[in-house]
Amino acid sequence: MARQRNGHLLVVVVAVAACDSLPLPEPQSLCALSPAATISLAVGGDTSIDPATDGGCVSFPANASTADSAEYLVIAQAAGGAAGATAAFQLRSAGFAALPAALPAVLPLASPRGTAAARFDHFLRQVGRRQAGPAPRPVPAARSLAPLGAAAPPVVGSLRTFHVCAALDCSSFQRVTGRVRAVGGHVAIYVDTLAPAGGLDSADMDTLQQVFDVHGYAVDTTAFGRESDIDSNGVVIALMTNVVNHLVTAAQCQSAGYVAGFFFAPDIDPFYAQDTLSNHGEVIYTVVADSAATLSCAHQRAEVKGVLPATLLHELQHLINYNQHVLVHRGNAEDDWLDEGLSKYAEELGGWSVGPSAPTFSDYVIGDFYDAYQYLRAPGAHFMLTTTDQNLADVGGGWLFVRYLVDQSGAGLTPRLVQTSLTGTANVAAHVGVPFPTLASQWALALWVSDLPGFTPPATLRFTTWSFRRTFASLYSQQPQAFPLPFPLVPPAVAGSAVSLSDTLRAGSGFYIRSLQGPRGAAFELRFLGPTGAALPAAIFPRPDVIRIR
Numbered sequence: 001m002a003r004q005r006n007g008h009l010l011v012v013v014v015a016v017a018a019c020d021s022l023p024l025p026e027p028q029s030l031c032a033l034s035p036a037a038t039i040s041l042a043v044g045g046d047t048s049i050d051p052a053t054d055g056g057c058v059s060f061p062a063n064a065s066t067a068d069s070a071e072y073l074v075i076a077q078a079a080g081g082a083a084g085a086t087a088a089f090q091l092r093s094a095g096f097a098a099l100p101a102a103l104p105a106v107l108p109l110a111s112p113r114g115t116a117a118a119r120f121d122h123f124l125r126q127v128g129r130r131q132a133g134p135a136p137r138p139v140p141a142a143r144s145l146a147p148l149g150a151a152a153p154p155v156v157g158s159l160r161t162f163h164v165c166a167a168l169d170c171s172s173f174q175r176v177t178g179r180v181r182a183v184g185g186h187v188a189i190y191v192d193t194l195a196p197a198g199g200l201d202s203a204d205m206d207t208l209q210q211v212f213d214v215h216g217y218a219v220d221t222t223a224f225g226r227e228s229d230i231d232s233n234g235v236v237i238a239l240m241t242n243v244v245n246h247l248v249t250a251a252q253c254q255s256a257g258y259v260a261g262f263f264f265a266p267d268i269d270p271f272y273a274q275d276t277l278s279n280h281g282e283v284i285y286t287v288v289a290d291s292a293a294t295l296s297c298a299h300q301r302a303e304v305k306g307v308l309p310a311t312l313l314h315e316l317q318h319l320i321n322y323n324q325h326v327l328v329h330r331g332n333a334e335d336d337w338l339d340e341g342l343s344k345y346a347e348e349l350g351g352w353s354v355g356p357s358a359p360t361f362s363d364y365v366i367g368d369f370y371d372a373y374q375y376l377r378a379p380g381a382h383f384m385l386t387t388t389d390q391n392l393a394d395v396g397g398g399w400l401f402v403r404y405l406v407d408q409s410g411a412g413l414t415p416r417l418v419q420t421s422l423t424g425t426a427n428v429a430a431h432v433g434v435p436f437p438t439l440a441s442q443w444a445l446a447l448w449v450s451d452l453p454g455f456t457p458p459a460t461l462r463f464t465t466w467s468f469r470r471t472f473a474s475l476y477s478q479q480p481q482a483f484p485l486p487f488p489l490v491p492p493a494v495a496g497s498a499v500s501l502s503d504t505l506r507a508g509s510g511f512y513i514r515s516l517q518g519p520r521g522a523a524f525e526l527r528f529l530g531p532t533g534a535a536l537p538a539a540i541f542p543r544p545d546v547i548r549i550r
Helices: 115-131 202-224 250-256 301-328 336-354 361-377 392-409 413-418 424-432 436-449 468-478
Strands: 046-048 057-060 070-078 086-093 159-165 173-183 187-192 236-240 261-263 283-286 493-495 500-506 510-517 524-529 542-548
Touching: 046 436, 070 086, 070 436, 070 500, 086 542, 159 283, 173 202, 173 236, 187 202, 202 236, 202 301, 202 336, 202 413, 236 301, 261 301, 283 301, 301 336, 301 361, 301 413, 336 361, 336 392, 336 413, 336 424, 361 392, 361 468, 392 413, 392 424, 392 436, 413 424, 424 436, 436 542, 500 510, 510 524, 524 542
Parallel strands: 187 236, 236 283, 493 510
Antiparallel strands: 046 542, 057 524, 070 510, 070 542, 086 500, 086 524, 159 173, 173 187, 261 283
């Protein structure tokens, strides 16, 4: 799990509750492809069109009003396919003669939130996926599954030796001796015996243990299911160790973020029962406080106290997810994009558990909002169906998608997504009961219209938990350096007959345009095709998503 190094921000909880016209030139020609899909939408009406049925050409009717402008939100989207898939495309007005060019209003925003940590998290997911497969794996003999540690919770003050991944590719491991500092109903907290002085004191440890039991373990097991207990000690181990700090240098920490914590799948997988580097139990590894920056960049005591509760929630979801998918249901580890989206959702749930009026509420949810902001600033430049090996803006898209699914289907969805052998888009479609491309298209439209002022979206295009415009506006007012726009998603406004865009579609994501017609504006047509005019590959489920705003 990666963290941003910034000041405290208050995330304001807000429940969900006319544009200028442009002169429109006459189109120079009609779509040469046939048949074109003709759409006729009332205000608030939406559609998502499969180019395979219309040759990639969509026809918009003339605006019959003599006084009012018409406006459509159009999204050129890859609404499904394999995570990480890409395809070059063009979206152009049928008669627009200019060469395709990317719209300058859609620009990526560099993320300071931990590219190194994102690649590490991706690597850890792949470690677990290497041994998982669609067919049941042979279970080692019973003697291999016998607990290798104590069959009861450890006692405060006791020591234990761990092997800890000591590089971002786990090419080396380091032996660590940890001492138990606190034990609760569901967690035992160990601290590296070589941890720098001035770290969390006994009161801090007791508080962290209580927070884990009440706002961590209870939240995650309710939302996702039970963890394994292969060491039969009845607790999850949280090991705070210097090795996690050392995963990045001080320079990397400043430029690419740091690893706040991680879960290592071989620790609980019986496939690794004979592996001497497996700790054969449920372990979450985290940073230690290091105010003097003796290990990497400085981590003040207050910072670590604020970061760890959300970190433990995030990593415990990964642990539960792996147990349920691989050990219980004998399937693959969950796809990166959905596993990460669920862990970000777990952080948010921790915030709701402490309550929106609690001083720590923002500590749980601020990471979700920062990542989501980066995604919304340039959704076409990022993957929603991510492989998590580039940047955390992709993960922000995953959280937004999971948040939408839960808002639409209810909190009972997440246990079904985790307690299954299904993975990825097939998992979502099966448990929501809607084809994934339809869900992805509805979600993409909801990102813009859910709380659009003066507009009433259909129920399928709404977030019900958050008013993102109001919350991002609050964050912008508090720290404009980190949130430089009141709302990050800013589709460029273009006359319907003057659309000209070419770029690369990324799985799950799309490019947004506001297509405008003045009073008595002429009909126009849009082509959504590959860069040479050929059809886009069906495997990415290309979709022009359209909703009429006015």
